[in-house]
Amino acid sequence: MEFYRPTTIEEAVELLGRLPGTVKVLAGGTDLAVEQEFLHPRWDALVSLGNVAGLRGIREEGGALALGAATTFAEVIRSPLVQRRARSLVEAARTVGSWAIQVQGTIGGNLGTASPAGDGSVALLALGAEAVLRGPKSERRVPLHEFFTGPKRSVLARDELITEVRIPSAPAGARLRGTFLKVGKRQAMAISIVCAAVEVAQAEGGQVLDVGIAFGSVAPTPLRAREAEAMLRGRRLTVDLVRQAAAAAAAETRPIDDVRGEAWYRREVAAVLVERALAGCLNGAA
Amino acid sequence: MRRGIPWNANFTDYILPTTVDSPEILTEIVESPNAMGPFGAKGVGESALVPTAAAIANAIRDATGARVTQLPMTADRVLAALRTPSPPRPHGGEGKGEGA
Numbered sequence: 001m002e003f004y005r006p007t008t009i010e011e012a013v014e015l016l017g018r019l020p021g022t023v024k025v026l027a028g029g030t031d032l033a034v035e036q037e038f039l040h041p042r043w044d045a046l047v048s049l050g051n052v053a054g055l056r057g058i059r060e061e062g063g064a065l066a067l068g069a070a071t072t073f074a075e076v077i078r079s080p081l082v083q084r085r086a087r088s089l090v091e092a093a094r095t096v097g098s099w100a101i102q103v104q105g106t107i108g109g110n111l112g113t114a115s116p117a118g119d120g121s122v123a124l125l126a127l128g129a130e131a132v133l134r135g136p137k138s139e140r141r142v143p144l145h146e147f148f149t150g151p152k153r154s155v156l157a158r159d160e161l162i163t164e165v166r167i168p169s170a171p172a173g174a175r176l177r178g179t180f181l182k183v184g185k186r187q188a189m190a191i192s193i194v195c196a197a198v199e200v201a202q203a204e205g206g207q208v209l210d211v212g213i214a215f216g217s218v219a220p221t222p223l224r225a226r227e228a229e230a231m232l233r234g235r236r237l238t239v240d241l242v243r244q245a246a247a248a249a250a251a252e253t254r255p256i257d258d259v260r261g262e263a264w265y266r267r268e269v270a271a272v273l274v275e276r277a278l279a280g281c282l283n284g285a286a
Numbered sequence: 287m288r289r290g291i292p293w294n295a296n297f298t299d300y301i302l303p304t305t306v307d308s309p310e311i312l313t314e315i316v317e318s319p320n321a322m323g324p325f326g327a328k329g330v331g332e333s334a335l336v337p338t339a340a341a342i343a344n345a346i347r348d349a350t351g352a353r354v355t356q357l358p359m360t361a362d363r364v365l366a367a368l369r370t371p372s373p374p375r376p377h378g379g380e381g382k383g384e385g386a
Contacts, residue, residue, distance in 0.1 A: 034298075185360070187306040259293070265362040 002045045009134055009163055012052050017136045017159030019045045025161065026050070027070050028104035030097065031113045055108070055163060058082060063169025069108025069132075069162040073120065074099075076107065086167050087178030088197040092123035095182045098189045108162040111147065114154040117192050117217040121148070123180050124165060125222045126197035126212035132164035133157075141166070148221035171209040174201035179277040182216075183269050185260060192217045193261040194269045196249075198277035206236045213245075213274060218253035218266050225249035228274070237282050246275035 002019075006012040016023060021044030026032055035041060049055055055070035058079045065085050067076070073093035076082050083090050089107075096102055096110075096119050110120040111131055121144070130143045136159055147154050156162065170176055178199045184190030195216040201209040211232045213225040228249035235241060250271035255263040287293070294300030319326030339357060347353050352367035 038298075183361075185301055186303055188304045190301060259299070261362060265365065268365070 001043050004045060004047045005051050006047065006049075007051045007053065009052055009054055009161060012047055012049060013134055013136050013159060013161050015045075015047050016161060019047075021045065023047060023158075025112065027055075027106045027109045027112075028072060030101050030105040031109060049161075061166075065167040065169075067107060067165045067167070069111075069164055070106045071108070071165075073102040073105050073107070076120075077102065085170065085176065086123070086127050086199075087176065088126055088180040088199050089120065089123040089167075089178070091178070091180035092119040092182075092195075092197060095119050095180065095188075095192075095195075101189075107165055111144075111154070111162055111165070112156060114148050114152050114156075114221070116148075116151055116219060116221050116223075117195070118222065119180065119182065119192065119195060119216065122195055122214045122216040122222045123178075123197040124167070125224055126199045126214035127167045127178075128212055129165055129167045131162050132166060133160045134163045135160045139163075144222075145224055151220050171201050171203075174203060174209050176201055177281050179280060181273040181277055183273070191260060194218055194255070194266045194273065196270060196273035196277060198274060200232075200278070200281045202237075202281060208232045208235055208237065213249050215249070215253055215270055217260070218255040218270055220254075223253060225252045225274070227252055232278075237278065239282065242275055242278040242282065245278065246271040249274045 004015055004019075006015060012025075016025070022042065023045045024032060024043050024047070026046050026048045027050075036043075049070055052070075054068070056068040056075075058065065058067045058071060058075065058081050060066075060081055065081060067082070073096045076093040077090055079090075093102060096105060107120045107124070108131075110118045111124070115121070125144045128143070130141045131147055133140050133142060133156060135157060142155060147156075149155060176199070178197070180195065180197045182192045182195035184192050197212070197214045197216075199210075199212040201211070203209050211229050213228050215223045215225065225248070228245045231245045231248055232241065250267050253267055253270050255261075255266035255270075257263050318328075320328035339359075343354055343359065346359060346364060346367075350364070350368055352364060352370070354363050354367045356363055
C-alpha cells in the first residue's frame with residue numbers, strides 16, 4: 001500500500017484521479033481504522049490530508065457559515081460561530097463516539113463515510129447544508145439532501161474531494177434553536193438506534209420562519225422529514241401542532257430491523273425525539 | 287447467541303455500560319458467616335451475580351407492571367412489555383407463582 005502526503009488540494013485531487021486500485025482518503029482516520037480492523041480490506045493507496053492547506057477553519061461569509069472539511073468535531077464544539085448558528089451540529093458533535101474520536105474525526109470524513117447513522121451528517125442535513133466537492137477540473141456544490149444515495153454511498157466521485165461544508169444563513173432577525181437527540185444502546189460511544197436533528201428559526205412573534213427536521217438510522221440515508229417541516233412553516237407552535245408534526249415526521253421514516261433495534265421502536269422513538277426537540281421552542285424562547 | 291454462535295464476539299459489538307450508563311451502586315455487606323468457609327468467609331462476587339437480573343426484572347415489574355423475560359432488559363423490550371397485557375399479580379403481591 002502506498003502512502004501519499006500531498007500539500008495542496010489540487011495535488012490531492014490529482015492523486016485521487018490518477019492512482020489505480022482502491023484509494024482511500026485519510027483525514028482523522030476514525031472510520032478508516034475501524035474498517036481496516038474489521039474488514040481487512042486491500043487498499044492500494046492512502047492519501048493523507050494531514051498536510052493539505054485550506055481544509056480547516058470555520059468562517060462566516062455573508063451570514064453563511066463555511067467549515068473546512070477537515071474540521072474536527074472537537075473544533076465544531078468549541079466554535080462560537082457554530083454554537084450561534086448551528087446548535088444541533090454542536091450537540092451532534094458531542095455525541096460522536098467519545099472525546100478521543102471527536103478530536104480526530106472530521107465533518108468531511110463523516111460525510112464521506114455517508115453512514116445513515118452519521119450524527120454530524122444528520123445535523124448538517126437539518127441545517128440545509130451543502131458540500132463543496134472539488135474535482136480535477138471543476139468544483140461543485142451539492143446540497144446534502146442530494147448527496148447521500150444509499151447506505152455508505154454518495155455522489156462523491158472517485159476523483160473528488162470534499163473541501164468544505166457550507167451552512168446557509170438563517171432568516172434575518174430570526175431566533176434560532178437547534179437540538180440533536182440520540183438514542184443508542186448506551187449513553188456514549190454508541191451508534192444511534194435513532195437520532196434526530198431539529199433546527200427552528202422563529203420570528204419575534206413565534207412564527208416558524210424555517211425548520212429542518214432530519215433523522216439518522218431510520219432510512220438507507222440520513223433523512224429529512226419534509227412533510228413534517230411543511231406542517232410547521234409559517235405557523236406558530238402549539239402543543240398539538242408539535243405532536244402532529246412529530247407523528248408526521250415519524251411516518252416519513254423507513255426504518256428496518258437490525259442488530260441495534262427494531263423498526264417499530266425506531267419509528268416510535270423518532271416521534272418522541274422530534275416532539276422533545278420542538279417542545280423547547282413552544283414558548284418562543286431561544 | 288444464536289444457534290450456538292456468539293454474535294457479539296468483540297467489545298465493539300458487545301457494548302458494555304460506560305461510566306455515564308452505570309447507576310450509582312450502593313453496597314451493603316451482609317455479615318452472615320458461612321460455616322463451610324475458612325474463618326466463616328464466603329465468596330461475594332459470584333453469589334451477588336446470581337440474583338441480580340431477577341431482582342431488576344422484579345423491580346421493573348413492581349414499578350411498571352411489565353414483565354420482561356429477555357436479557358438484556360433494554361428500553362425497547364420494556365416498552366414492548368408495557369404494551370403486552372401482563373399476568374395479574376398474585377394475591378397479596380408476595381411474588382409466589384410469578385413465573386410468567
